[in-house]
Amino acid sequence: MEEVKLFRTWSSPFGLRIVWALKLKGVEYETIYEDLTNKSSLLLECNPVHKKVPVLLHNGSRICESLVILEYIDETWSTTNRILPEDPLARATSRFWAKFNDEQVFPSFFRYHMSQGRDQEEAKEKFLESLKLVEGYLKGKKFLNGETCGFLDLVFGWMAHYPVAMKKASNLNLLNEEAWPYLSTWMKQFRDIPVIKENWPDEEALVLKFQKMREARGISIPTEK
Template sequence: MAVAEEVKLFRSWSSPFGLRVVWALKLKGIEYDEELEDLSNKSPLLLQYNPVYKKIPVLVHNGKPICESLLIIEYLEETWKQTPLLPEDPHQRALARFWAKFGDEKVFETMRFGILLKQGKEQEEAIVSTIENLKYLEEELKGKKFFGGETIGLVDIALGWLAYHFNVVEEIIGVKLMIEQQTFPLLVAWMQEFSNIPTIQESWPPRDKLFDRFAGFRKAALGEEHTPK
């Protein structure tokens, strides 16, 4: 990377969306500075760089902000050509974007708003829906080590939170959900392969701290009092 280039990432320590940008930056060997945001007291710079959504992550490259994690990764891909995260073939690139979006809209959103923040019938329905959506991911992994083939790509980074955050949610709600060897052998193998990569492993947030944060979200949503571990 040219010396004159300045790259800064605004994110929160616990967000899987910011974490996926960290992975992309590190996999591509891009030097960057980091600003960890307190989302209950957002910095003036964050509000300046993302005045529309006022959310993280935000990447600032030479003073120009890019918002939304998947768009940031696409920007990195187009700007820094080393360690490609998207295939060259246009159809395969479109498929990668499709599955990355599927992971956000059909798996993560259901996990967060349906499983973590609900209980009773609503939670049960969300679990059933998540199982059905995970079946699509299991099918997509057939014959492949990663979603992108033999190397990590956009879809792996987009779904990487499954290898860590999902288990934390299971512990919080006290229910062993569904990503097990007998049910989803390919997903389990992928999670292990993904987690074993040093760049990924060294970036996970502290588990106890993440547990407390997510447990606090759940108790607040259910109107309960939260006592940290």
């Protein structure tokens, strides 16, 4: 019997994409929730380089970094629900956009909501520029992956849930339907997938977490959206 363990935190979108992938593949696994303020010795042993989650432990072998884990899952359990395209060019394109999300889209979104003043304005500009590119990429597609949900949809999947909680926590919103019609349609379709819908973190708990993070940074709630 295979041993599959996933080290993650309940609120991280990076761990959540691994949950979705494992669920889509029908892989049985054990979740080990980590407190990042008091990391377990097992996590530090499994990821001595970055000391971060998520980490996948498969039959004693450890795989780190969420994008790497997604590819490992797809190659290891390759007989069902392939999440990466077979075509080499399409795979390369998916990797490019996934890196774009992790290095630009998500960081600028988070920075916008967790900063003030000039820093916030710079983050807002960068996030909006990123959204324009993602919106353009989605044109003519049902999912970011194409006709079916796949690798890129799991990577960008946080956009279908986390901004709603962040809006409630910060009173800030840059993702409205009128400005981003393709993204909005995709988010609705993505949210309707049973595996996705059944595994979101609790919204109220997320709102509270984001509020506390903003308070810890001394950020006040704006009066206008």
